[in-house]
Amino acid sequence: MNKISLKLTKTYDENEILKALRESFEFIGGLDSIVKSGDTVLLKLNLTGPFRPEQAATTHPVLVKMMVRLIKECGGHPIIGDGPATIKSPIKDTGIEDVAQEEKVPAFVFEKFQQVHLSDYSIVRDISYSTDVLQADKVISMPKLKTHALTLYTGAIKNMFGAVAFEQRKALHKYKTQEEFSKLLTDIFSVRVPDLTVMDGIWGMDGIGPVHGNPVNFGVLLVSRDAVAIDALSATLLGYKIDDVQMIGRASERNLGESNLDNMFIDDSCYKERILHTANLIPTLQGGLRERFLKLVLGKIQCDSSKCSKCSACLDGCPANAITMNPYPVVDENACLHCFRCYEICFHGALSIKYKKINS
Incomplete structure (x- = not known):
């Protein structure tokens, strides 16, 4: 055992x-x-x-x-x-x-x-x-x-x-x-x-x-x-x-x-x-449901220019080549995979995910 x-x-x-x-x-x-x-x-x-x-x-x-x-x-x-x-x-x-x-x-x-x-x-x-x-x-x-x-x-x-x-x-x-x-x-x-x-x-x-x-x-x-x-x-x-x-x-x-x-x-x-923490976990959406949810609620990846150093780490790390520098990162929504890699590797915390407003 x-x-x-x-x-x-x-x-x-x-x-x-x-x-x-x-x-x-x-x-x-x-x-x-x-x-x-x-x-x-x-x-x-x-x-x-x-x-x-x-x-x-x-x-x-x-x-x-x-x-x-x-x-x-x-x-x-x-x-x-x-x-x-x-x-x-x-x-x-x-x-x-x-x-x-x-x-x-x-x-x-x-x-x-x-x-x-x-x-x-x-x-x-x-x-x-x-x-x-x-x-x-x-x-x-x-x-x-x-x-x-x-x-x-x-x-x-x-x-x-x-x-x-x-x-x-x-x-x-x-x-x-x-x-x-x-x-x-x-x-x-x-x-x-x-x-x-x-x-x-x-x-x-x-x-x-x-x-x-x-x-x-x-x-x-x-x-x-x-x-x-x-x-x-x-x-x-x-x-x-x-x-x-x-x-x-x-x-x-x-x-x-x-x-x-x-x-x-x-x-x-x-x-x-000893369950440590359940208040702020990532939602457990799977498969096609997750994909549909992301398309519904996710808007552009936005850059806070006051935090950005223009280091290009996000550009270098994007697997879809969806990012250009102008002079700060700009994300092509059509090419974006929503893999979150750019958000993850920005150690300045300059990138954020904008959520779309959903009308009820």
Whole structure:
């Protein structure tokens, strides 16, 4: 039976985090049962963009620092990496550069990739995948607990999307339904299933996540060898039904992890009473209903020129080439896929979604 440690942790106090991690690893069998002396251990963070830790969009540096120290205790050699959604490196703004310097470990954005050919796939067969992830002896995924405008929830499964080369990730956003995107996320997750997942749910996000939602003090830290199980429990704690978040079921169907909570051994017997937040979740509209709803209510993506730096990140990241700069971003409504990628990768928060007035 899969084990998940669920610790109630409200702050990023170093001593409190270290204590929670030690107890979590003891519950699942010990970190030293995963990390062996001499192992290169990649910490795959969620560094979606150059956001400050208090914005709750990225893996918190204190949690990363404590993981680095625990890996060193096991004789491992930690390295820190991710493939962000923006061209600008997030290593400094997120506080990870300070961790790397203090702990004397490398931290970097993925730049080397190799082609991976999948024999078992649903959407994408050939993937340009991070060489650093593939070559690491052990991979520890450290996702952030957040909502997501397309997949409803983003966590452990989706965290491995950052191991794909930037240009391919950009192109893959043409799959704009939750069903399609969930299938391709499962394809990507299957390339290198993490050896361990440490979910940062101490501060996370609700509303229109994963970057411009509302920071929320969920106060949970989740640890398991099974990333799919982490997602199943986390989505449930947010207030979603597991079936609402399609990538969880897809991954379970492909035997990449467990999605049935009854088959999990959770060290908090009261977890069913700990629904964290249900007030501001993404509506669970599926398939054609979601498409019709978006066409009905969504107007133009608008730009606040007082916030825009004209960095062109939105233009570079748009899979439909629907954006031009004049001199600020202008979105072609007819070409727009409503994939929300431009909104997601604007780390200045200059883009917003205008909603149409619906007459009753």
